[in-house]
Amino acid sequence: MIRELVLQSESAYQLVDDAIRQRKTTKVLADVELPTTDMRGVVEELIEVAGWAPFHRQCESRHQSQQLNGIVPWRMYCIDAQGCRQLRRALPSENAGKLPAMLAAADVVIQVTWLPNSPSSEFQPSPDHLFEPTLANMEHIAAASAAIQNLLVAATARGISTYWSSGGALLRDEERFRLLGIGQNEILLGSLFLFPQAVEQAQVVGSKLREQRRRPDSWARWVQLAIFLLGLLFMPAARAELTETANQDWLPGLDVHIRQLEADSRTLTEERQQLLSRAAVDIAQDYRQSQSTRLNFICTHNSRRSHLGQVWAAIAAHAYHLNINCFSGGTEATACNARIVRSLRRAGMSVVTKNPDAANPEYWLQFAETEPPITLFSKRYDHPTNPRQRFFAMMCCDDADRNCPIVPGTVGRVALHYQDPKESDGTDRERETYDARRDEIGAEMFFLMRELAERIKQ
Numbered sequence: 001m002i003r004e005l006v007l008q009s010e011s012a013y014q015l016v017d018d019a020i021r022q023r024k025t026t027k028v029l030a031d032v033e034l035p036t037t038d039m040r041g042v043v044e045e046l047i048e049v050a051g052w053a054p055f056h057r058q059c060e061s062r063h064q065s066q067q068l069n070g071i072v073p074w075r076m077y078c079i080d081a082q083g084c085r086q087l088r089r090a091l092p093s094e095n096a097g098k099l100p101a102m103l104a105a106a107d108v109v110i111q112v113t114w115l116p117n118s119p120s121s122e123f124q125p126s127p128d129h130l131f132e133p134t135l136a137n138m139e140h141i142a143a144a145s146a147a148i149q150n151l152l153v154a155a156t157a158r159g160i161s162t163y164w165s166s167g168g169a170l171l172r173d174e175e176r177f178r179l180l181g182i183g184q185n186e187i188l189l190g191s192l193f194l195f196p197q198a199v200e201q202a203q204v205v206g207s208k209l210r211e212q213r214r215r216p217d218s219w220a221r222w223v224q225l226a227i228f229l230l231g232l233l234f235m236p237a238a239r240a241e242l243t244e245t246a247n248q249d250w251l252p253g254l255d256v257h258i259r260q261l262e263a264d265s266r267t268l269t270e271e272r273q274q275l276l277s278r279a280a281v282d283i284a285q286d287y288r289q290s291q292s293t294r295l296n297f298i299c300t301h302n303s304r305r306s307h308l309g310q311v312w313a314a315i316a317a318h319a320y321h322l323n324i325n326c327f328s329g330g331t332e333a334t335a336c337n338a339r340i341v342r343s344l345r346r347a348g349m350s351v352v353t354k355n356p357d358a359a360n361p362e363y364w365l366q367f368a369e370t371e372p373p374i375t376l377f378s379k380r381y382d383h384p385t386n387p388r389q390r391f392f393a394m395m396c397c398d399d400a401d402r403n404c405p406i407v408p409g410t411v412g413r414v415a416l417h418y419q420d421p422k423e424s425d426g427t428d429r430e431r432e433t434y435d436a437r438r439d440e441i442g443a444e445m446f447f448l449m450r451e452l453a454e455r456i457k458q
Ligand SMILES: Cc1cc2nc3c(=O)[nH]c(=O)nc-3n(C[C@H](O)[C@H](O)[C@H](O)COP(=O)(O)O)c2cc1C
Pocket: 023, 024, 025, 026, 164, 165, 166, 167, 168, 189, 190, 206, 207, 208, 209, 210
């Protein structure tokens, strides 16, 4: 069922992802008041979408007996452009910071509050302790934050610039609450500014932290349950069943292929086994230091073999619950070859692209229901999306290996050297050659990751 949904909405989910990525803090500051626009219709759409946020608990009944009597633990108070200008004029002239300039530009400000539970008798509220630190209150804030994020993403998708401000002292003080008719027992979670897009005579400012957020591997990782490891120690036979039993979330069709590759990975030649086992020793050493590692698959054009390496290494790492980030690059950028894409699809992966006619299309490859897609496009090995430090250079062809005697930033280098399937392009052997190289690299990556998993557990 999930698979069907994914297929039906391939382009829709990309639009959602894009809107999430494109949301960014944008402050528009104007010295003079900008003309006002009536945004009520759009704002009501945004509010409706925002309201689909998850919430775990109803707000207390005391909050439900107000003019706004919903059960959700948040409230939203919308101030239109004229209201923003009026609010600006009513601000004290001192210590207002950038607020007057933003209120001169904003099309809308939405004051979003959350609704705390009544504090117990032991709790002493103060300016630094606005609410009692209970699980219920945490969940109310979390739900209200989800509603805000929904609203910001929906606004971004409509081309509206947004800014989530904590509200500063001025928008959260008692006087402003009274002016806007906000209940004194509500707590401001955000003042959301919606700004017009094209603004002349106004300054546009971004945020401080946006570019400082690091890659997901700095804040998310797969976990290996200790109980599972213990089971493996006492049941060596369980190891062989690892992929079959541990991952049930492969895309339908790919699961059969993976079982076959795993079987093939046990019949590699002695020579290849030795090469890959040596690599596993080095990679395991690095992995133990931070419970993760990075592999960059490199070949000349980053068009065929290096993509196969990147994709299969990511899949095999997922099968063995390893926290490994896989990349690919070339000594020059060309394009991820369409024959590789077709071959990966034949193996059961879902590969889609937004720009099939581009010289170097970007593809999104999905291999499991629960995993985010892998992005594929051709790039140099030192492209900004690839790691610059602490990675293994997995050399997929002897040409790149010769032409790059030194790859800066590596902790190790593995000479995998696969034959180029390009030699069969345009011949009647093309399909079979591409699929054979695909499966050769796949089986080797399963061997490598199994070895790695076993060494890490030792
Ligand atoms: C709860 C919350 C309160 C915020 N308050 C302020 C604020 O008072 N002033 C400000 O400049 N940015 C504020 N921000 C925006 C963050 O600075 C901004 O989200 C962050 O730098 C990341 O940038 P991005 O939103 O462009 O991704 C707030 C963000 C959140 C989530």
